[in-house]
Structure formats: structure tokens, C-alpha cells
Amino acid sequence: MPTPEPRDPSRVARQAQMRDQNLGVALRGIVDAPEPVSRAQLAASEGLARATVSGLVDHLIEARLVRELDPAQTQRAGRPAVPLAPARGTVAGVGMEVNVDYLGVRVIDLAGDVLAEHVELDDLRGADAATVLDRLAALVAPVVDGLRAGGVRLAGTTLALPGLVDRVTGPLRVAPNLGWRDVDVVGALSGPAAPTVLSALPPRVGNEANLAARAEAHARRGSPSFAYVSGEVGIGGAIVLDGDIFPGRHGWSGEIGHIVVDAFRGPHPADGSLEALAGQDAMLRAAGLPATARLDALLDALRAGDARAEAAVAQAARALGVALANVANVVDVGEVVLGGTFGQLFGHVHDEVAARLQELVIFSPWSPLLVSPARAGQYPAMTGGALAALSRVLTDPAEWLRTQA
Amino acid sequence: MPTPEPRDPSRVARQAQMRDQNLGVALRGIVDAPEPVSRAQLAASEGLARATVSGLVDHLIEARLVRELDPAQTQRAGRPAVPLAPARGTVAGVGMEVNVDYLGVRVIDLAGDVLAEHVELDDLRGADAATVLDRLAALVAPVVDGLRAGGVRLAGTTLALPGLVDRVTGPLRVAPNLGWRDVDVVGALSGPAAPTVLSALPPRVGNEANLAARAEAHARRGSPSFAYVSGEVGIGGAIVLDGDIFPGRHGWSGEIGHIVVDAFRGPHPADGSLEALAGQDAMLRAAGLPATARLDALLDALRAGDARAEAAVAQAARALGVALANVANVVDVGEVVLGGTFGQLFGHVHDEVAARLQELVIFSPWSPLLVSPARAGQYPAMTGGALAALSRVLTDPAEWLRTQA
DNA sequence: CGGTTTAGTTTGCCGGATGAATTTATCCCG
DNA sequence: CGGGATAAATTCATCCGGCAAACTAAACCG
Numbered sequence: 001m002p003t004p005e006p007r008d009p010s011r012v013a014r015q016a017q018m019r020d021q022n023l024g025v026a027l028r029g030i031v032d033a034p035e036p037v038s039r040a041q042l043a044a045s046e047g048l049a050r051a052t053v054s055g056l057v058d059h060l061i062e063a064r065l066v067r068e069l070d071p072a073q074t075q076r077a078g079r080p081a082v083p084l085a086p087a088r089g090t091v092a093g094v095g096m097e098v099n100v101d102y103l104g105v106r107v108i109d110l111a112g113d114v115l116a117e118h119v120e121l122d123d124l125r126g127a128d129a130a131t132v133l134d135r136l137a138a139l140v141a142p143v144v145d146g147l148r149a150g151g152v153r154l155a156g157t158t159l160a161l162p163g164l165v166d167r168v169t170g171p172l173r174v175a176p177n178l179g180w181r182d183v184d185v186v187g188a189l190s191g192p193a194a195p196t197v198l199s200a201l202p203p204r205v206g207n208e209a210n211l212a213a214r215a216e217a218h219a220r221r222g223s224p225s226f227a228y229v230s231g232e233v234g235i236g237g238a239i240v241l242d243g244d245i246f247p248g249r250h251g252w253s254g255e256i257g258h259i260v261v262d263a264f265r266g267p268h269p270a271d272g273s274l275e276a277l278a279g280q281d282a283m284l285r286a287a288g289l290p291a292t293a294r295l296d297a298l299l300d301a302l303r304a305g306d307a308r309a310e311a312a313v314a315q316a317a318r319a320l321g322v323a324l325a326n327v328a329n330v331v332d333v334g335e336v337v338l339g340g341t342f343g344q345l346f347g348h349v350h351d352e353v354a355a356r357l358q359e360l361v362i363f364s365p366w367s368p369l370l371v372s373p374a375r376a377g378q379y380p381a382m383t384g385g386a387l388a389a390l391s392r393v394l395t396d397p398a399e400w401l402r403t404q405a
Numbered sequence: 406m407p408t409p410e411p412r413d414p415s416r417v418a419r420q421a422q423m424r425d426q427n428l429g430v431a432l433r434g435i436v437d438a439p440e441p442v443s444r445a446q447l448a449a450s451e452g453l454a455r456a457t458v459s460g461l462v463d464h465l466i467e468a469r470l471v472r473e474l475d476p477a478q479t480q481r482a483g484r485p486a487v488p489l490a491p492a493r494g495t496v497a498g499v500g501m502e503v504n505v506d507y508l509g510v511r512v513i514d515l516a517g518d519v520l521a522e523h524v525e526l527d528d529l530r531g532a533d534a535a536t537v538l539d540r541l542a543a544l545v546a547p548v549v550d551g552l553r554a555g556g557v558r559l560a561g562t563t564l565a566l567p568g569l570v571d572r573v574t575g576p577l578r579v580a581p582n583l584g585w586r587d588v589d590v591v592g593a594l595s596g597p598a599a600p601t602v603l604s605a606l607p608p609r610v611g612n613e614a615n616l617a618a619r620a621e622a623h624a625r626r627g628s629p630s631f632a633y634v635s636g637e638v639g640i641g642g643a644i645v646l647d648g649d650i651f652p653g654r655h656g657w658s659g660e661i662g663h664i665v666v667d668a669f670r671g672p673h674p675a676d677g678s679l680e681a682l683a684g685q686d687a688m689l690r691a692a693g694l695p696a697t698a699r700l701d702a703l704l705d706a707l708r709a710g711d712a713r714a715e716a717a718v719a720q721a722a723r724a725l726g727v728a729l730a731n732v733a734n735v736v737d738v739g740e741v742v743l744g745g746t747f748g749q750l751f752g753h754v755h756d757e758v759a760a761r762l763q764e765l766v767i768f769s770p771w772s773p774l775l776v777s778p779a780r781a782g783q784y785p786a787m788t789g790g791a792l793a794a795l796s797r798v799l800t801d802p803a804e805w806l807r808t809q810a
Numbered sequence: 811c812g813g814t815t816t817a818g819t820t821t822g823c824c825g826g827a828t829g830a831a832t833t834t835a836t837c838c839c840g
Numbered sequence: 841c842g843g844g845a846t847a848a849a850t851t852c853a854t855c856c857g858g859c860a861a862a863c864t865a866a867a868c869c870g
Contacts, residue, residue, distance in 0.1 A: 012453055250768065360675060485836060
């Protein structure tokens with residue numbers, strides 16, 4: 001008997017799954033709602049029977065994923081609805097980040113509130129990976145232990161890195177701007193020196209730009225679709241479709257910085273990549289600023305009306321616009337969000353980027369592209385990491401509750 | 406402003422849906438299997454109870470979507486399994502195509518057999534849209550009426566066009582190489598002069614490259630992921646993920662021909678697009694062949710060892726490699742399939758494309774990219790269109806059967 | 811204070827998946 | 841050639857979860 005091939009978890013519908021799935025639908029409906037909804041509203045909007053929703057909601061309340069608010073003061077006739085909202089401080093996700101200039105942790109609960117946060121600024125270019133990760137673990141431990149002592153259940157931890165991570169569990173392949181290569185990040189963080197959370201709950205690892213884009217998608221409610229550019233020291237990016245980041249086969253999608261827009265510039269086609277033309281170093285150099293300068297120096301020069309700085313940024317914006325047009329032509333996104341460096345430079349790059357998109361994207365006459373600045377706040381990748389951890393609970397609360405028992 | 410997205414039918418699980426969904430799972434399992442499977446195998450591979458599968462299969466047989474084959478000669482003990490296979494000649498999809506050099510129709514049934522086919526070669530550049538579509542309707546009518554008279558039920562019709570189609574139902578926005586703009590294709594084909602099929606079953610319209618990629622995905626069993634390049638007169642493309650074409654928001658993804666790889670070449674960045682650098686006209690011109698020449702002339706020149714032809718193709722291959730590297734960096738695909746012109750030139754472009762991919766795609770050291778020629782045969786977009794029509798039956802047979810009643 | 815309206819709960823029903831038992835059909839061995 | 845052994849397919853009782861309708865709860869209105 002030839003054993004059946006390990007088929008993917010095919011889409012068969014079982015009744016047990018049905019309950020679990022609807023539990024997730026109900027929870028998502030409550031968490032994603034812009035304002036508290038009642039059981040009846042939820043039933044109407046999801047197309048479920050009121051009785052069914054009642055059962056689901058009771059389950060969610062018992063699991064402390066949802067709480068009932070005080071009945072709203074309504075002016076209408078009829079029994080007042082009981083507003084439902086995500087529980088606060090009961091379940092949280094942990095987002096960690098190691099980047100070129102800082103490392104830190106942020107903890108967010110189902111309601112989207114930041115329960116704890118700690119960031120240390122430091123220049124980590126070329127720093128030893130093991131040392132940095134030990135430092136991160138030491139930084140995370142007190143934050144997380146304190147919350148746990150307060151009764152917060154942690155849904156998971158996610159580490160954002162400015163590099164290429166193999167799957168969400170695998171090693172970090174390469175992080176050029178940190179100078180790291182083939183680092184077993186999860187092993188280092190789960191080691192004996194690590195706090196209990198991290199060894200009990202092995203962190204998942206993700207690309208900084210992808211996780212920042214997730215935070216951005218969350219900040220814009222309503223399942224937006226856009227291409228996200230994260231200009232840090234390097235240039236990362238991500239594709240968001242209907243509110244979900246598009247991971248590609250290995251989670252290596254959205255490497256916008258490596259798009260080549262000028263294939264015949266130097267001896268190597270890579271000399272014409274977006275990062276080579278519009279990365280922070282390239283802009284500073286073109287603006288005549290020292291290599292050790294920061295973005296602030298460039299912004300100062302722009303404010304002062306420095307012509308070289310303006311030309312440098314204009315040139316970068318042109319490359320950025322062409323690269324983003326390439327993205328739009330390939331994945332058909334309708335909006336472009338500029339984060340990181342380019343978010344700060346937004347006013348200086350918007351027009352050029354928008355013009356290139358209008359000119360080069362074939363569908364722009366019928367569906368004009370929007371260019372907007374990121375609005376996810378500071379350290380969006382930490383937020384995105386925390387949200388990614390929480391999403392495990394949101395997509396299948398029943399499954400997660402079983403693991404908690 | 407396009408109408409707001411029809412809010413996705415929230416994925417609540419209902420019991421009625423459960424049956425329908427599992428019916429689809431069973432049908433897909435039978436159709437996609439490389440060789441006939443039995444009810445028991447199906448139950449094992451999908452993780453359903455044998456009793457459940459029996460019920461589903463009986464339903465499918467009654468609906469004439471599946472047929473039982475004669476019990477196989479087995480050498481084992483036990484009751485011999487009844488092999489199940491997709492029914493032949495009972496349900497079929499119609500794929501139509503209008504392209505620069507030809508127009509035609511192909512009809513394919515659930516078993517993947519071509520039931521009928523008719524192609525007319527002609528140069529349609531600049532031809533009047535209404536005239537061409539009337540001609541297509543006239544060409545399709547006898548083919549389709551004959552099949553219907555023979556008892557074949559038609560699942561739907563899909564028209565492939567070398568241009569930008571708004572949604573699957575909307576107008577053709579632009580087809581540069583045909584010289585068409587804003588043509589109400591569906592209306593023209595559903596008009597009074599059209600055969601009964603087309604007015605009863607308004608055709609869906611798709612991009613030629615996307616549909617060709619669908620055929621290619623079908624030809625490679627097992628849900629492959631790849632970027633497809635369709636070099637016709639223009640250069641189209643598509644992204645295939647896990648066997649499904651990735652449509653993007655409007656179905657406008659994969660416009661690989663419009664990727665700019667040389668942003669500073671001419672006065673307009675568009676002068677550095679892949680199509681401008683590696684389109685058929687550009688290659689012929691660079692090879693010193695007359696503009697009226699066909700690809701055959703270029704192939705002859707290559708066979709004769711003509712240096713200009715070789716240089717022209719090498720230059721095109723370089724641009725193609727860079728453009729495909731951009732695609733891979735953005736969507737993280739592991740394979741590149743060259744179709745159309747580039748399929749015929751495969752031997753002459755493979756090495757350069759593979760080299761550029763290895764050099765420029767950031768993840769190539771850990772996941773080398775494959776470059777392979779298309780194997781979907783001639784006129785793949787017609788095949789893809791027929792398959793697209795059939796997929797309506799495959800994904801939700803219960804729903805389709807209800808419409809048939 | 812009774813009628814109206816809306817929210818939420820209780821209850822009986824029904825469809826569909828399930829596993830165990832049963833039937834069917836073949837091979838194998840004495 | 842006949843009786844296990846074995847595997848496929850079907851039958852049947854059970855269970856689970858969503859559903860509609862009836863019912864209760866809590867407000868407003870005149």
C-alpha cells in the first residue's frame with residue numbers, strides 16, 4: 001500500500017474546525033471593529049445566527065479574550081446592547097528588534113495597547129551576534145517577567161531583523177548592515193541564559209521591513225493593500241495585500257532595495273540597485289556629507305536649502321519612483337507607503353515618486369497610485385512583531401486556548 | 406473610481422458550505438491525481454472518513470463529473486479498489502484568444518482532453534475590434550454548437566487578450582500591440598450576432614500572459630510557483646504561486662514587460678523598459694533584420710551564426726535577466742519559466758538569464774533559481790482560458806451544479 | 811402602566827461528518 | 841476447490857454545531 005503523500009492540510013471541512021473557525025471570525029470581528037460591537041451586530045455583519053454568536057462570545061469571554069463593556073446610553077427603544085471589546089492586559093504579544101542603531105522590545109495586548117516597552121540606542125554595525133542577542137535577552141527578561149507576574153499570558157515572541165531570515169524559525173541567513181551571516185538566532189535566544197519566556201516560547205524571526213509593514217497595515221484599518229518601503233540604513237520593503245503581508249515562498253519577498261533600475265551603470269548590474277542609488281550612504285555621499293553623518297544632517301541641509309542635498313534627494317527619489325513602479329507593475333498594488341528614512345523625507349520625495357509611478361505604471365490611467373507616508377509610529381517593526389505574535393491567537397483562538405490548558 | 410471591493414464573503418463556516426467544500430476537495434483530489442485513485446485512497450489522503458468520501462463520490466458520479474473505471478488488476482488480497490477518474494466529454498471549458506498573429510478557440514474537458522480546437526492565423530495589428538470580435542464569434546459558434554449537440558455541458562468561456570483587462574468582466578482597457586483601447590469585449594461577444602453559448606454565458610476576459618501561465622502551472626503538476634514570461638510581440642508575464650495565478654488587485658499583476666531596468670537611458674525612463682529593450686521589435690532591429698521580419702528570421706540568423714543576431718539576443722537576455730531578478734527579489738519565486746518568443750530562444754538566453762539571477766537575487770545563495778522553458782504547448786493562453794472556465798466547476802462543484810439545474 | 815422595540819437566551823431540529831459494524835470482492839493457502 | 845485473510849465500500853447509529861423560532865430581558869414611549 002503506497003502511503004498517501006504528506007498532502008498539505010487540505011481544505012477539508014470538519015465540524016470541529018467549523019467551531020474553531022467561527023470562534024476566530026467572532027474574535028476578529030470584535031478586535032478589528034473600530035468601536036465596540038454587540039452580539040447582535042456581530043451576528044448581522046458576519047451572517048451568523050444570533051444564537052451561534054452568543055455561544056461563541058460566551059466562550060471568548062470565559063477565555064478572557066473579550067470583555068463586556070457597560071451598556072451604552074442609547075436614545076433608542078429596545079433592550080440596550082452590551083458592547084464587546086478585546087480584553088485588556090490578559091493576552092499579549094512580544095515584539096523584539098535588533099537593528100543597526102538600536103535594539104528593543106515592545107509588548108502589546110489584544111486591545112492594541114502597549115503594555116511595556118524598552119529600547120536601547122546603540123550603533124550595532126559589526127557587533128558580535130552572540131553578544132548582541134545576549135544583551136537583547138537580558139533586556140527582555142525583566143520586562144516580560146514583570147508582565148507575567150501581573151497575570152499577562154504571552155501569545156508569542158517575534159524578533160525583527162534587518163536581513164534575510166529562512167522561514168520564520170530558521171537561521172538568519174544574512175544581515176548586511178549588521179555584518180551578520182548564518183546566525184542561529186532562535187538557538188541563541190532560547191539558550192540557558194535566556195529568560196523563561198524565550199526558552200518556553202521559541203521566538204519567531206522575521207524581516208524588519210515585513211514586520212514594519214504589518215504594523216502599518218494595522219494602523220490603517222480595513223485591510224489595505226500597498227507596497228511598503230522601509231528606508232533604514234539599507235532599503236527594505238514589503239508587499240501588503242488585503243491587510244496581510246505577502247511572504248513569498250520563504251518570507252523573502254519585498255526586497256525592494258535590491259531592485260535594479262540602472263542595469264548598465266557600473267561594471268556590475270548590482271551597482272544600479274535601488275539601495276546603491278538611494279540608500280542612506282548614497283544620499284549622504286551625493287549630498288557631500290561625511291559618511292559618518294546621520295539622516296538628521298541631511299534634513300538640516302535640506303532645511304537650509306542646500307542645493308547638493310536637494311539634488312541628492314531628487315536623484316534618490318527618481319530611483320525610488322522607478323523601483324516602486326516596477327513593484328506596482330509586477331504585483332498590481334494601488335498604494336505606496338514610505339516609511340523609515342523616506343517617511344522623514346516624504347515632503348521631498350513625494351512629487352518625484354508620484355510622477356514616476358504615474359508615468360511608468362501601465363494601469364495608472366485607470367487606477368491612479370497613491371503615495372503616502374507611514375503612520376505606524378516609531379519602531380514599527382517591534383509593533384509588527386508583537387502583532388504577529390498576537391495573530392496566532394486571533395486566527396485560531398481555539399487552537400491557542402488548547403495549548404494554554 | 407472603481408466600485409468598492411465587494412466585501413469578501415466572510416469566511417464563516419456553515420454546515421451547508423461544509424458539504425459543498427468537501428465536494429470540491431473530493432473532485433479536485435480526483436482530477437489532480439496523476440493516476441486514478443479509489444475512494445479509500447481519497448479518504449486517506451484528504452483525512453476524511455471513508456463513509457464521507459463515498460457519499461461525496463456518489464454525488465459526483467451522479468452529476469457526471471467523475472466516472473468509475475474498471476477495477477484494476479491488482480496482485481494483492483482484498484476487494485479491489487474502484488479507480489475514479491474525471492469524466493470525459495461531459496463538462497468542458499472554452500478558451501478563446503485574440504492575439505496579434507492569430508485568433509482561435511480551444512475546448513477542454515475535465516479530463517484535460519482537447520475536445521475541439523480551431524485557430525485562424527492572421528495579422529491583426531490595428532484591426533477593428535468589433536470586426537475581429539464578430540469574426541471570433543463566428544469562429545466559435547460552430548465549434549461550440551457541435552459540442553453542445555453532442556451533450557457536452559459548457560462550464561464557461563474565457564477570452565485571452567494581449568492587454569489590460571479591468572477585472573474579469575470589465576472592458577479591455579488597452580492592448581497596445583492590437584491598437585485597441587477601451588473595448589467592451591463582453592458586450593461585443595454577447596451581442597445578437599453571437600452564438601448562444603456566448604450570450605447565455607458571458608465570457609470572462611483575461612490577460613494572455615496570465616492565462617498562459619495558468620496552462621503552464623497545469624502542465625507542471627503539483628502546485629508549482631514560478632514567474633512566467635510570455636514573449637509575444639510585446640512582453641507579458643505572470644506570477645504563479647502554489648499553482649494559482651496571482652492576480653493582484655485588478656488582475657493587472659505580472660506586467661513584466663513594463664519593468665524598467667535602465668532608468669537613465671533615454672529621455673523617458675520608459676525607454677529603459679524590458680519591452681523596449683528585449684521586445685521582438687527591439688531584437689529584430691538590433692539584429693539588423695527588417696521590421697517586418699518574424700521571429701523565424703531571427704532564429705535562422707542565429708542558426709547561421711550571425712554575430713549581430715547573437716549580440717542582439719545577448720543584450721535582450723541581459724535585460725530579461727535583470728527584470729526577472731527584480732521580480733524574484735520582490736515576490737520570492739524560485740523558478741522562472743520562459744514562454745513564447747523566449748521559449749523558442751531558450752537555448753540562447755538561458756545562461757545569461759541564469760547568471761543575472763544568481764548575481765542579483767539576494768536569496769540565490771540559499772535557494773538557487775531555476776530557469777526552464779515553457780512546456781504548455783502551442784497557444785497556451787487558449788488552454789489556460791479553458792482551464793479557467795473549468796476551475797469554476799472544480800472549486801465549487803455544488804454551486805455549479807445548482808446553476809445547471 | 812401597558813405596548814413597542816431591540817438584545818440576548820433557550821429549545822428543538824436538521825444536515826453532515828464520523829467510527830464501528832457489515833457487506834462485498836478478491837487473493838492465498840491447504 | 842473451499843475456507844480464511846485482507847482490503848474496499850456501504851450501512852447505521854451517534855454526535856456536533858449551526859439555525860430558526862419562541863421566549864425572556866431591558867430599555868423607551870405615550
